[in-house]
Amino acid sequence: MSEEKQEGFFSQIKNQIIAGVGVVITAGGGLVVSNMEAIFSPEKDEPQQVVVQDSTKVQQPVININIPEQKTETKTIIKEVPAKPQPTKPTEKVYDSW
Secondary structure (H helix, E strand, O other): OOOOOOOOHHHHHHHHHHHHHHHHHHHHHHHHHHOHHHHHOOOOOOOOOOOOOOOOOOOOOOOOOOOOOOOOOOOOOOOOOOOOOOOOOOOOOOOOOO
């Protein structure tokens, strides 16, 4: 009643190897297609870059700023003012009896 064929062990291994090779070929084809421009594009001739270095050194100008010394004389005046005597208030009576 089974419609499947009874195959041998080596027949199954052969089918798995064929399927694995098919997967590898498919993955390789996908990589080739995705990188097709990088693989098959012609090389472009890029102009060579020329580096020019200036061998003369330019010395920066020296700037001197002369600021005249300022002479300021400060005079401090101290005036002593005597303090006014404070008037004394009469103290309240404190009762010692409780």
